Amino acid sequence: MQTKTSISKIVLAQPRGFCAGVNRAIEIVDIALELYGTPLYVRHEIVHNHHVVNDFKSRGVIFVEVLDEVPDGARLVFSAHGTSPEVLERARARGLQFIDAVCPLVTKVHLEIARALKLGKQVVYIGHKGHQEVLGAMGYAEQDRDILLVETVEDVEALLPELKDSPLVVATQTTLSLDDTAKVVAKLKESFTDIEFPKSDDICYATQNRQDAVKELAKIADYILIIGSKNSSNTLRLLELARKLGKQAELVPNPDEFEFNSRHCEDGGRNNPGIVVGISSGASAPEFLVETLVSKLGAKQVETLEYKEEHVEFPLPLELKKINL
Ligand code: SF4
Numbered sequence: 001m002q003t004k005t006s007i008s009k010i011v012l013a014q015p016r017g018f019c020a021g022v023n024r025a026i027e028i029v030d031i032a033l034e035l036y037g038t039p040l041y042v043r044h045e046i047v048h049n050h051h052v053v054n055d056f057k058s059r060g061v062i063f064v065e066v067l068d069e070v071p072d073g074a075r076l077v078f079s080a081h082g083t084s085p086e087v088l089e090r091a092r093a094r095g096l097q098f099i100d101a102v103c104p105l106v107t108k109v110h111l112e113i114a115r116a117l118k119l120g121k122q123v124v125y126i127g128h129k130g131h132q133e134v135l136g137a138m139g140y141a142e143q144d145r146d147i148l149l150v151e152t153v154e155d156v157e158a159l160l161p162e163l164k165d166s167p168l169v170v171a172t173q174t175t176l177s178l179d180d181t182a183k184v185v186a187k188l189k190e191s192f193t194d195i196e197f198p199k200s201d202d203i204c205y206a207t208q209n210r211q212d213a214v215k216e217l218a219k220i221a222d223y224i225l226i227i228g229s230k231n232s233s234n235t236l237r238l239l240e241l242a243r244k245l246g247k248q249a250e251l252v253p254n255p256d257e258f259e260f261n262s263r264h265c266e267d268g269g270r271n272n273p274g275i276v277v278g279i280s281s282g283a284s285a286p287e288f289l290v291e292t293l294v295s296k297l298g299a300k301q302v303e304t305l306e307y308k309e310e311h312v313e314f315p316l317p318l319e320l321k322k323i324n325l
Pocket residue numbers: 019020021022080103104105106174175204205206207234283
């Protein structure tokens with residue numbers, strides 16, 4: 001049986017948790033529920049957190065993956081990750097009443113891609129295959145090879161023979177690892193001459209700030225806990241980062257089921273009976289999960305490590321603003 005290990009201090013990374021895009025997407029579903037009631041459909045998880053999704057399910061929201069599951073005449077919200085133009089067009093053609101809760105920073109990337117394709121350029125998109133945001137962005141390609149997806153330096157090397165002299169435009173998923181993406185970007189710069197990168201970084205402010213805050217946390221914490229769901233890209237990048245920085249780190253999707261004990265210390269806690277636990281949370285993880293974890297861990301001292309203040313807010317979609325007047 002594992003013994004309990006005493007925690008001398010908990011340090012909370014700041015910023016952590018909800019970003020402006022997630023706040024906005026959740027508010028959109030809340031307002032839509034209030035205005036229109038149920039049934040209300042949401043295509044894909046509104047944000048990648050099962051606590052948020054389960055709360056909406058308990059209030060009557062129906063989550064679907066494909067448009068065909070939405071009945072004619074129903075109300076629908078599209079998720080924060082962005083939706084391909086083809087799916088939006090099908091929703092319009094069917095006369096569905098929908099609100100697009102795409103994050104404005106994802107829209108910015110979509111616009112960059114659309115502009116490049118209109119100019120006849122080849123788009124190289126850095127992202128994780130299969131992620132919902134990537135599916136939405138890749139949906140801007142009219143033909144399969146209009147947008148080429150790369151994840152690694154090796155993927156870039158594989159593009160070399162065919163694209164050596166083509167004009168290229170690079171776009172990225174918003175929730176990538178800053179360090180890993182920098183390596184892919186460096187390889188693209190070195191390999192291609194006629195290549196354009198986004199004017200401001202596609203990787204969003206929230207992803208950058210949460211990763212930078214975890215770097216600071218790793219300087220003082222013995223063990224790092226990252227709160228968030230397994231399918232949340234920005235959350236997984238925080239976990240990877242903590243581990244790359246040489247820390248023992250663990251994903252905590254459900255804080256109320258979490259136990260901290262001797263397995264969390266390299267030496268079983270023998271030589272370090274009072275350890276410092278660092279906590280951060282992904283951009284889609286609600287703050288009550290942090291509070292639950294802190295109270296479960298029961299440390300005497302809880303501090304916040306302030307890396308940066310965030311004051312970003314995005315306006316609601318016009319159709320909701322008008323109704324809310
Ligand atoms: S993580 Fe960034 S891109 Fe994604 S919803 Fe939040 S602010 Fe928008």
